[in-house]
Amino acid sequence: MSTITRVRVHDVRFPTSRTLDGSDAMNKDGDYSAAYVVLGTDAAGPDGEPLTGYGFTFTIGRGNDLCVEAARQRALPLVGRDVDEALDDLGAVYRELAADSQLRWLGPEKGVVHLAMAAVMNALWDMAARRAGKPLWRMLVDMTPEQLVDVADLRYLSDALTREEALAILRAAEPTRAMRIADLEARGGYPCYTTSAGWLGYSDDKLRRLLAEAIDEGYRHVKLKVGADLAEDVRRLTIAREVIGWDAALMIDANQVWDVPQAIMWMEHLAPFRPLWIEEPTSPDDVLGHAAIRRAVAPVGVASGEHGMNRVLFKQMFQAQALDFCQLDSARLASVNEILAVYLMAAKFGVPVCPHAGGVGLCELVQHLSILDYIAISTSLENRVTEFVDHLHEHFTDPCVVVDGHYTLPTAPGYSARMHPDSVAAFSYPDGAEWRS
Amino acid sequence: MSTITRVRVHDVRFPTSRTLDGSDAMNKDGDYSAAYVVLGTDAAGPDGEPLTGYGFTFTIGRGNDLCVEAARQRALPLVGRDVDEALDDLGAVYRELAADSQLRWLGPEKGVVHLAMAAVMNALWDMAARRAGKPLWRMLVDMTPEQLVDVADLRYLSDALTREEALAILRAAEPTRAMRIADLEARGGYPCYTTSAGWLGYSDDKLRRLLAEAIDEGYRHVKLKVGADLAEDVRRLTIAREVIGWDAALMIDANQVWDVPQAIMWMEHLAPFRPLWIEEPTSPDDVLGHAAIRRAVAPVGVASGEHGMNRVLFKQMFQAQALDFCQLDSARLASVNEILAVYLMAAKFGVPVCPHAGGVGLCELVQHLSILDYIAISTSLENRVTEFVDHLHEHFTDPCVVVDGHYTLPTAPGYSARMHPDSVAAFSYPDGAEWRS
Incomplete structure (x- = not known):
């Protein structure tokens, strides 16, 4: 033993x-x-x-x-x-x-x-x-529907998703799993978009250069931060559409700065730039607020989830038809157990999941989840694109690999979560070499 | 300085x-x-x-x-x-x-x-x-409506309560504040109920004795814990009605153990005991779940709030008509600043606030809040009763005083939050004398 x-x-x-x-x-x-x-x-x-x-x-x-x-x-x-x-x-x-x-x-x-x-x-x-x-995604898609449902945390969800419904979703996808694995391999992986261009602190020149690079690298979706100043936002979105044109998708992200009426007012001014979605328009806890914003800003979509605290919040987001895009977070929800439950509810309610990533290591984790979703749960890539931010991957022993706007399928055993021991030592707070200097 | x-x-x-x-x-x-x-x-x-x-x-x-x-x-x-x-x-x-x-x-x-x-x-x-x-309540009721609104945290609330609405509520109550102070003094304080009798771990004999004592002490409301076992609950509620009769109010508390459909089913069996409310029937995060339960179990009321994480949750509880009784917690919400916002929303939506108390020191705090609500915000005692649990008050330098089912008005300066230095030392974890032994 x-x-x-x-x-x-x-x-x-x-x-x-x-x-x-x-x-x-x-x-x-x-x-x-x-x-x-x-x-x-x-x-x-x-x-x-x-x-x-x-x-x-x-x-x-x-x-x-x-x-x-x-x-x-x-x-x-x-x-x-x-x-x-x-x-x-x-x-x-x-x-x-x-x-x-x-x-x-x-x-x-x-x-x-x-x-x-x-x-x-x-x-x-x-x-x-x-x-x-x-690799984790492979281990999960090799599990039976019963095994997957047994590890999922369905507590407090039965008014929205019963165990039987969860099983039915997984069973419907099971016979064709291999086909979708082959499809992902043929496509070069799971589609992603980049946020690396659009941080609020960047200058116009840096913004313009990074957006042009993103398009050159094969991305069809880019995301910009908004919400600090309306005139600034209009100016930066004008630059963005000049650089990427009107065929590529543009997403915008307000990071929770608005009250509900303010979000609706602000979006009247940003809607002409035809964003695919407005992300985190208000408090991440506000299910009914997101639903109200969604009704007001359509056809612009509403996206939220990186601060979605648990499956009970997502259940209500789905029940209230508050989201066009679910952006669950792989390090805020309680790992595969709770994330499976959110994916299963999203599948039942027909909401695409486009996970939050970036930060440190989130890209490494979410690639496994998006691949699992396509192969074994939603069986769809429609309206689905996973975040990618090109930061800090060098600290991982099995970093994600993005080519032509796709996460290539991980092959190494594990959840791609291991950091280089040297990185852990150097960046340990407050005593690592990088912090002492 | x-x-x-x-x-x-x-x-x-x-x-x-x-x-x-x-x-x-x-x-x-x-x-x-x-x-x-x-x-x-x-x-x-x-x-x-x-x-x-x-x-x-x-x-x-x-x-x-x-x-x-x-x-x-x-x-x-x-x-x-x-x-x-x-x-x-x-x-x-x-x-x-x-x-x-x-x-x-x-x-x-x-x-x-x-x-x-x-x-x-x-x-x-x-x-x-x-x-x-x-005392804190007195300091607060000596503040103007403008001063109170200025300290309240109204962020993310403007779709439910504007600053102007908040001011209007406070201004309407202002001219008659003194009258209600006199009224509380005449009544002997703010009405409360006791949970001390009903903990789940107590034997039938202890339950029966404590319930009888509560009625003798002047309480017109008692609360029992339920939710672990349906047959047990029926047996204990039968005892409770035998002891307290049908005129006193009986509240029950499930402490979040049920899914939504399970709560509705369980309450079909407990409704014959005519509880005033079922408290925390499911996840405290589940606004829509509480609303569904409330529709199903009426005329039994639904109460929740001791785990209500912030004002955004309470806003939605009010908007969705999910609660008959709001049980905000004085140590979970971010003090007077956030609590004021919840009281003001409750007043606008007509929901009585019956704060959660017990624990250690919560009774000491909430008495100030309930008194403030009556004098300066809701102006009502209807359907309002504040929790009291007779534990651990001896550790405070200005403990709450309950007589005949009422919190008497605190008179000492402060928020009644100070513990005896000896208690702090003895119960400090893990090195205090009470933990070393």
């Missing part, structure tokens, strides 16, 4: 605020950070090294230490567990960790303790895929 | 799980705890001692340390501030602390970082009332 022997959680922070990478109307100076979980075992991995699981949640700096400590507390009950028993039933492990009523009080299922749950479960899913010798 | 000189945050935990005080269907073994903030200054207080502010948020044990550290980080920007400048504009201080975009990412406005915001702002409001030499 092999056991989980060790939990280490690292406070890793990248000083991105120095260059205004990632700047938007709400988040002016984030330091992209990870509460990075390493679960050690005394089991032999497929490569002869000890089997290990790597996972993280994403933050933008201060308070990353809170997630580190919360993840440590979440993971401690795992130490001493039988590796195979845990990995063979990640639904049971998830339910057990989620049932800690004292930690639950601090959410429930939201904020720091839920981000910590994401980090720990991400590490367990990574470990499971490494044990299987498969 | 006097300045805020010092932030101390204490991890205070009471081992309530040893006696099953506070046990319910979701929270079987809570250790009632406080992340307890002490803000020191070099200003002279009215009593000659240095002016100090005391505040806290409430948790049930593990993870209280996360709130302690988050509160410390939230409060650090206050050190070195001019005391009068800060206390003269607590709206500005609130907005500044809330605008920390890096900490905001961890919510936003929910979970650990929001509980920490509550603790810190509670300490500032306590300090402001001590400086004024008044």
Whole structure:
């Protein structure tokens, strides 16, 4: 019998605020950070090294230490567990960790303790895929509909999605899974768009140059940040349409800065630029507000989800017809267990999922999820495009590879969540070399 | 000039799980705890001692340390501030602390970082009332409608409550404030109900005895925990009606254990006991779920709010007509600034607020809020009754005083939030005497 022997959680922070990478109307100076979980075992991995699981949640700096400590507390009950028993039933492990009523009080299922749950479960899913010798997406599409539903967290969802409905969605897709794997391979992967051009802190010249580069690199979708100043937004969107033309899709993102009536007013002025969507027009908690905005700004779509705190919020977003695009976050929702539930609801309600990415490592995770969605859940690429931001990939041992606007299919075992040990050491906060200097 | 000189945050935990005080269907073994903030200054207080502010948020044990550290980080920007400048504009201080975009990412406005915001702002409001030499409720009802609206956090609410509407509510109540103060004094305080009888872990004999005592003590409302086992619930509610009769009001509380269809089914069996309300029938995040349950279980009322994460959730609860009773929590919402906004929305939508209390110190806080509501906001006592649980008051220097089912009006300066230094020392976790033994 092999056991989980060790939990280490690292406070890793990248000083991105120095260059205004990632700047938007709400988040002016984030330091992209990870509460990075390493679960050690005394089991032999497929490569002869000890089997290990790597996972993280994403933050933008201060308070990353809170997630580190919360993840440590979440993971401690795992130490001493039988590796195979845990990995063979990640639904049971998830339910057990989620049932800690004292930690639950601090959410429930939201904020720091839920981000910590994401980090720990991400590490367990990574470990499971490494044990299987498969990339996570492949391990998941090799599971039966029953196995997938058993690990999904369907609590509080039965008024919107029953277990039987979830099974029916997965069973309908099952016979044709192989066809869609072949299709993705033929296309060169899963389609993505880039946000790298459009940060609010960039100059007009840099904006113009980055947009032109994005089109040259094969992207058909680009995204710009808006919401700080209306005249500025009009000017920058004018530049954007000059550079990318009117055939490429333009998305805009307000990062929660508006009240509901203000969002509707502002969008009257930005609608002439024909954005595909307005992202995070108001508080991410405001289901009814998003629904009201959506009714007012159509045919511009409404997108939200990177701050979608849990599956209960997404359930209501679907029930209220509040979203045209669901942008779930792989490090805010509690890993595959909760994300599966959101994908299944999205499929039932016919809402395309275009996951949030960027930050640090989110692209590495979401490629697996988008691929899973196409192969085994929604079976569609229509209106689906996954975010890609070209930052910080060099710190991962199995970085995502984007070619011609597509995430190529990951092939290495795991959830692509492992960072280079040198990066972890150098960017550890506050004692790593990059922070001491 | 006097300045805020010092932030101390204490991890205070009471081992309530040893006696099953506070046990319910979701929270079987809570250790009632406080992340307890002490803000020191070099200003002279009215009593000659240095002016100090005391505040806290409430948790049930593990993870209280996360709130302690988050509160410390939230409060650090206050050190070195001019005391009068800060206390003269607590709206500005609130907005500044809330605008920390890096900490905001961890919510936003929910979970650990929001509980920490509550603790810190509670300490500032306590300090402001001590400086004024008044109990908090009195300081608040001595403020003008404009001053109250200026400190209220109305962000994201303008589709439900404009600043002008908020002012109109407060102005309508202003001329008759003195009359209602006199009315409360004549009645012996603000009406309350007791939960002390109904914890799930208590035996039938203890339940019967405590219910009889409650009626003898003058309570006209009692509350029981339900939701773990339907046959048990029927048996315990039968006992309750035998003891209290059919004239006293009986409330029941499921503490979030049900899915929406399950709540509706379960309540078909409990409705014959004519409960005034079913509290927390499902996930506290589920606005549309509460609305569906409310439509199904009427005339039984639906109550929720102790886990209501922020004002945006309550806005939607009101917009969706999801609640008959709003049970906001004084240590989960971000203190007076956010609580005022919820009371003002409740007044506009005609929903009575019956605050959650119990835990440790929540009764001490909410008495001030209920009194404020009656005098300056809703102007009504109809369908309003504030929770009271007779636990842990001995640890406070100005404990609430309940006589004949009423909170008597606090008279000491402050927000009644100060604990005895000996209690803080003895119950500090993990090194206090009570935890070492």
